[in-house]
Amino acid sequence: MPKYALLIDYEYCTGCHSCEVSCKKEHGLAVGKWGIRVFEDGPWQKDDSDDQGRSFNYNHIPVPTDLCDLCASRLERRREPVCVHNCLANCMRFGTVEELAAELARKPKQVLWAPTDVDVEL
Numbered sequence: 001m002p003k004y005a006l007l008i009d010y011e012y013c014t015g016c017h018s019c020e021v022s023c024k025k026e027h028g029l030a031v032g033k034w035g036i037r038v039f040e041d042g043p044w045q046k047d048d049s050d051d052q053g054r055s056f057n058y059n060h061i062p063v064p065t066d067l068c069d070l071c072a073s074r075l076e077r078r079r080e081p082v083c084v085h086n087c088l089a090n091c092m093r094f095g096t097v098e099e100l101a102a103e104l105a106r107k108p109k110q111v112l113w114a115p116t117d118v119d120v121e122l
């Protein structure tokens with residue numbers, strides 16, 4: 001059972017890619033390798049009603065990869081993950097699975113990333 005996680009409120013993600021770039025730099029990842037990727041879905045119309053654009057799907061969705069270790073070495077130094085630190089929209093959070101799951105239940109358009117193979121003791 002994972003203890004710690006990232007919660008990403010992608011409703012407010014601007015697609016700035018700061019999380020991608022800062023993660024790549026922090027971990028010295030080679031060309032083509034990433035700890036997190038920001039995907040874009042849309043814009044496409046959900047239905048044909050004229051509701052002044054609200055019927056469009058357009059999301060930026062950050063997704064951690066298999067290389068994400070929750071910034072374990074930063075956590076050991078009592079520092080938050082570098083993607084959380086550099087998120088310009090302040091829409092990423094690090095915390096325990098329990099507290100973030102409670103946040104997840106409060107609103108839609110969020111993703112909870114809880115890797116099972118990361119063992120962090122805080």
Ligand code: SF4
Nearest residue numbers: 023035068071081083
């Ligand atoms: S927690 Fe660290 S390793 Fe994981 S995506 Fe964020 S910056 Fe990259």
Ligand code: SF4
Nearest residue numbers: 013014016017019087
């Ligand atoms: S840094 Fe934050 S706002 Fe920018 S792409 Fe990543 S999650 Fe979205």
